[in-house]
Amino acid sequence: MVVAVTNLTYFLAWAYLDPRSNYVGRRPPLSEEQIVNLLEPRNLDDNVPLLERWWTWFSGIVFRWDWGVSPTGQSVNEQVAYRMWISAELMLGATLLLTLIGIGLGVYSASRQYRLGDRVAQGTSIITMNIPIVVAALGLVLLAIAFNNAVGSTIFYVTGASSPGVSGFFPTIVDTAQHIALPTAALVLVGYAQYHFLQRSLLLDNIKSDYVRMARAKGLTKQQAIRKHALRTSLIPVTTQVAFSIPGIFTGAVLTESIFAWKGMGQYFIETISKNDINGVVAVAAFGAVMTAIGAILADIAVVVLDPRVRVS
């Protein structure tokens, strides 16, 4: 499936993107020969039959693990290998935080269903969940700028993943934290609510079940019964959901990365499309497909580990 999707994307990308147009409008104008000379060694010349281009590209991957070069000659392999970790740096922290906050709030509001705390938490969550990420991120940028002005020094950086020229262990950590705080906050703000709702409804189903009533009848307090009996079973579907979100960790948040100018996979994706970088586009698609497959496998493993009723024969 992954191979099929990747190859299909290759043909689709050729149908919609045109690397030649990168060079046509140049000033001084390039002659046809010059353009061909630039494109041909990069396997991007549209005078070569499509099947031949495809074979050169495909055999390069299969035999040499070479995903090709961009119209300007940069290696796609290098770009992906470098950007993948920038995206992971941003998304890992955000995913961890939003999962914990979501589950915590879910447990809180399920154990006091329809009381004030639950209603307030649910009302907040439904609003934050539906704030578009663009608005949330830019709103945070405005807040941070106001905060920086009020304090008088730059606490939060609104662009980039790190400042140039920072060395040493602790300065690097502080610098990273200053850069990572805002994008993480934006991702958490719009993302935690889905786990809140999921955890709440799952836990409510379990609180009403017989074995939790049994635990209460044994003399456990409501808190103990929820923590030791209801929560454990209701965590299983949530874990599956989190495992499925792992592909997103590496493919990244396209909008967040472009707003905060993080040079991760999401930003690469935009760059490749707007620069007609066909090899790059296909690499992003293939990467996404592989990550989806890995996420599905991880979800299965998580269920086997957590759920004693599921046994691998």
Place this chain on the structure above:
Amino acid sequence: MATDSSMVDPLAEGEPAPPVAAPGDRRRLSKWRLYSRRFARNRPAVAGVVIFVLLVAFALLGPLFARYDHVELDFLALSDPPSPEHWFGTNNAGNDLYAMVVVGLQRSLLIAVVVATGTTILSAVIGTAAAYFGGRVERVSLFVIHFLMVAPTFLLLAMMSNDSGGDWRVIALVLILVSWFFQARTIWTLSLSLREREFVHAARYMGVPGMRIVLRHLIPNIGSLLVINFTLGVVGAVMAETGLSFLGFGVKLPDVSLGSLIGIGSSSISSAPWMFYFPAAALTLLTVSMALVADGLRDALDPTSAAGGRA
């Protein structure tokens, strides 16, 4: 225990005795009156409807009050903050932001409604037909659905709509193409049990043609799900469209949508923040109000839900 029946979950606390009506004055509630009564009891949902209606009114009636056209340039007011002359301020080329927000809201709403309608119809027909006919129809549609689930749809979306040159009709069509299959899969699962029901068998043995059973018997039975899907589809379509337009792959100048306005505003966010405030406020109100409506509808249409109170 608490006795205020409106705040008690009857599933958790045991059903309080239903109020006994005198035999004479018992009235039957029609389905729609029941739904609307349950919906009206949900205050956030009603607030969502009110906000949404106001936004639609603003999009439709706003041009009547506009002093400028959205492509008109006022060279005496470049990057002006909100003033009596330009209610929402102007951008660096002298466009009136009020006029642009009105047009952008119209564009975003139009795309969202078209996409949500198309997605709902397509997913309902394909999902139920796949479940009802079974066999080859089912295999082919499921193959397509699963293939699209793995395919990098956002990438396709960006490439296709970038290629379209910013025509909103193409963007809407592409958005429908990449968003119908999740719903279709849910509907297929639901319809699997529906096709074994007696009324479907009865219709089949009476000789009703297959497509007619799908349209007249299966689809009305998942009607409430479709209504909810539609409202959630509006939210999703607005978000997808604004994301695309923000990145510059969607609606392009001179046409504007809320997303492209925010994209323009983001580049001058510290010097001219009003260019961000107004489109962002309109966009957030739109998505949040629709989500509240969807939430209220889900509670009102779901017979097992207790959140809407009794009856």
